[in-house]
Amino acid sequence: MTTISVWTGRTGASKRSLRQSLTGWGFVAPATLIVLGLTVFPALWAFYLSRRNWDGISPSTPAAWSNYERLLDDPQLRSAVSHTLVFTAIFVPASIIIGMLLATALNRQIRLVAFYRTAIFVPFVASAAATGILANYVFSPQFGIANAALRVLNLPEQQFLESDSQALLTLCVISLWGEIGFTVVIYLAALQDIPESLVEAAIVDGASTWRVFWHIKLPHLAPVTVFATVWQTITALQLFDLVFTTTKGGPLGATQTVVYYVYYQAFQLTHYGYASAVAYILFGFTLLITVGVIAYSRRVKMEAF
Amino acid sequence: MALPTIDADVADVPADGAGGGRVVTSPVRRKLRLPFSPWHLLLMPTALLFLLPLAQMILASFMVDADLNRYPPRFIPTDLTLNGYRQLFQQSSMGQWLLNSTIVSMVAVVSHLFLCSLAGYGFARLKFLGRTTGFFLLVSTIMIPIQLLMIPTFVMFAKVGLIDTLGAAIVPWLASAFGVFLMRQFFLSLPVELEDAARIDGCSTFGVFWRIVLPLARPALATLTVFTLLGSWNDLVWPLIAISNENNYTVQLGLANFQGARRTDWSLLMAGNVVATLPLLVAFLLAQRHFVATMSFSGLKS
Numbered sequence: 001m002t003t004i005s006v007w008t009g010r011t012g013a014s015k016r017s018l019r020q021s022l023t024g025w026g027f028v029a030p031a032t033l034i035v036l037g038l039t040v041f042p043a044l045w046a047f048y049l050s051r052r053n054w055d056g057i058s059p060s061t062p063a064a065w066s067n068y069e070r071l072l073d074d075p076q077l078r079s080a081v082s083h084t085l086v087f088t089a090i091f092v093p094a095s096i097i098i099g100m101l102l103a104t105a106l107n108r109q110i111r112l113v114a115f116y117r118t119a120i121f122v123p124f125v126a127s128a129a130a131t132g133i134l135a136n137y138v139f140s141p142q143f144g145i146a147n148a149a150l151r152v153l154n155l156p157e158q159q160f161l162e163s164d165s166q167a168l169l170t171l172c173v174i175s176l177w178g179e180i181g182f183t184v185v186i187y188l189a190a191l192q193d194i195p196e197s198l199v200e201a202a203i204v205d206g207a208s209t210w211r212v213f214w215h216i217k218l219p220h221l222a223p224v225t226v227f228a229t230v231w232q233t234i235t236a237l238q239l240f241d242l243v244f245t246t247t248k249g250g251p252l253g254a255t256q257t258v259v260y261y262v263y264y265q266a267f268q269l270t271h272y273g274y275a276s277a278v279a280y281i282l283f284g285f286t287l288l289i290t291v292g293v294i295a296y297s298r299r300v301k302m303e304a305f
Numbered sequence: 306m307a308l309p310t311i312d313a314d315v316a317d318v319p320a321d322g323a324g325g326g327r328v329v330t331s332p333v334r335r336k337l338r339l340p341f342s343p344w345h346l347l348l349m350p351t352a353l354l355f356l357l358p359l360a361q362m363i364l365a366s367f368m369v370d371a372d373l374n375r376y377p378p379r380f381i382p383t384d385l386t387l388n389g390y391r392q393l394f395q396q397s398s399m400g401q402w403l404l405n406s407t408i409v410s411m412v413a414v415v416s417h418l419f420l421c422s423l424a425g426y427g428f429a430r431l432k433f434l435g436r437t438t439g440f441f442l443l444v445s446t447i448m449i450p451i452q453l454l455m456i457p458t459f460v461m462f463a464k465v466g467l468i469d470t471l472g473a474a475i476v477p478w479l480a481s482a483f484g485v486f487l488m489r490q491f492f493l494s495l496p497v498e499l500e501d502a503a504r505i506d507g508c509s510t511f512g513v514f515w516r517i518v519l520p521l522a523r524p525a526l527a528t529l530t531v532f533t534l535l536g537s538w539n540d541l542v543w544p545l546i547a548i549s550n551e552n553n554y555t556v557q558l559g560l561a562n563f564q565g566a567r568r569t570d571w572s573l574l575m576a577g578n579v580v581a582t583l584p585l586l587v588a589f590l591l592a593q594r595h596f597v598a599t600m601s602f603s604g605l606k607s
Binding site for chain 2: 119
């Protein structure tokens with residue numbers, strides 16, 4: 001408080017405030033410069049690139065908005081967008097519902113609960129590369145346990161990642177396996193924040209488990225749900241690693257996602273300008289969704305941010 | 306099987322009416338009661354479903370070819386062998402990749418801990434011109450996604466000669482906005498009195514930070530370590546773009562590219578998977594508390 005008056009007042013203390021500012025920036029400058037230098041600066045550069053045509057070797061030529069115009073009429077991009085949206089539409093609600101359900105189940109003192117928690121969190125630690133390679137094995141039509149299980153149950157065997165109609169759904173299942181631990185943990189933390197007296201009072205009043213969940217726990221979980229929706233949507237829209245280590249966009253382009261398409265355009269075709277334009281549109285879209293969800297949650301008065 | 310009835314927030318505590326349960330439900334409900342909590346019916350299959358693929362990964366890495374190439378395949382091996390691991394280290398540079406990833410992760414963690422807590426302390430406690438703007442700008446960069454940054458960063462690193470070196474994998478992990486944010490939030494929660502006392506005793510600002518505040522920040526530093534370790538060890542996109550020299554591959558990149566060459570050599574690939582996952586798996590099992598704290602922090606407070 002006092003330092004604010006020091007800055008504005010023209011007292012002899014201004015020398016001290018200069019020293020204070022230098023000390024302050026001495027503390028924050030290294031991390032701040034690294035982070036801004038690796039985010040804001042390249043982000044601005046990407047915008048510049050998106051308005052140029054450049055292959056990385058020969059001099060770039062100005063392209064104005066032609067890269068953005070071109071992406072409106074690109075059938076490959078259109079199918080990448082639709083795959084990404086389908087994936088998001090399945091992955092986000094599933095991870096919210098399953099996460100909430102598992103967290104509710106894990107939030108009680110029953111036997112083995114420590115084992116259950118560990119089992120459900122462990123896949124989160126595995127990298128996308130390891131998860132992808134493991135998934136290739138588990139869902140291998142010939143050698144995988146997925147088909148082995150179907151055989152035991154006398155169900156028809158499936159092609160999973162090798163079928164253009166099942167690959168995207170299989171990727172969804174794999175992503176949920178790897179990332180459900182995250183939603184479970186944040187829901188579990190939120191559930192543990194609910195005052196016990198509140199729940200007990202309701203039970204004493206004769207409320208059923210279901211009513212306790214619906215009327216007491218669910219409203220408490222609303223802010224976390226907003227956050228989880230935003231976070232998982234961003235994750236889903238940026239799906240790349242798993243595609244790279246499993247299907248590489250195939251079969252027949254069935255799992256080509258937007259970020260995979262950006263990677264393909266930039267680093268295999270060296271269309272840096274066009275790839276930057278696509279990346280910018282995806283960024284804008286993500287930002288729009290994030291802001292939209294936050295604005296909506298503010299309006300219905302369940303603040304998460 | 307006697308069930309604990311201390312389940313404060315559950316309505317379906319065993320209502321045996323003999324004083325064990327607090328809630329007496331209707332007689333009809335009592336008849337349906339299982340000898341164990343019904344939640345086990347959900348949790349046990351789920352837990353097995355989550356562990357089964359990992360179990361298959363570990364088992365397959367020790368399998369002999371005869372078991373692997375059978376149809377239908379075996380889940381339980383008839384014979385164990387270390388051939389998968391032996392071939393992995395002979396036919397790939399896995400040893401080198403492990404070393405590279407260890408270097409990347411160690412530099413990332415040390416640099417992250419130092420720079421982010423330094424900046425976090427500055428933003429939390431020191432008063433200086435541009436503090437609010439600087440912090441706001443820093444935190445808003447969390448929104449910028451990697452796919453927007455990868456092209457210009459690649460070009461930028463190529464210009465300074467970082468591309469294709471291990472440094473390319475390290476530099477993006479030197480500090481992060483999330484780390485600064487996490488440390489700032491933690492420092493704000495500490496009482497100021499201790500620092501004031503030290504300052505009155507003639508301690509410099511850096512001295513207060515280094516000797517008084519940092520030792521108190523152990524829980525937050527543990528969380529930051531987990532975050533950095535997970536991110537830097539498991540990163541695939543950026544090394545994939547920035548590194549093409551096999552000697553400078555990280556474990557994840559090596560694994561992903563090795564898979565391309567050995568599509569169905571399962572014992573080899575699973576051995577690679579085990580080797581790449583084991584360090585974090587062990588760390589996770591040893592410090593599960595901190596992993597969970599990291600995940601819930603990034604979930605609740607951001």
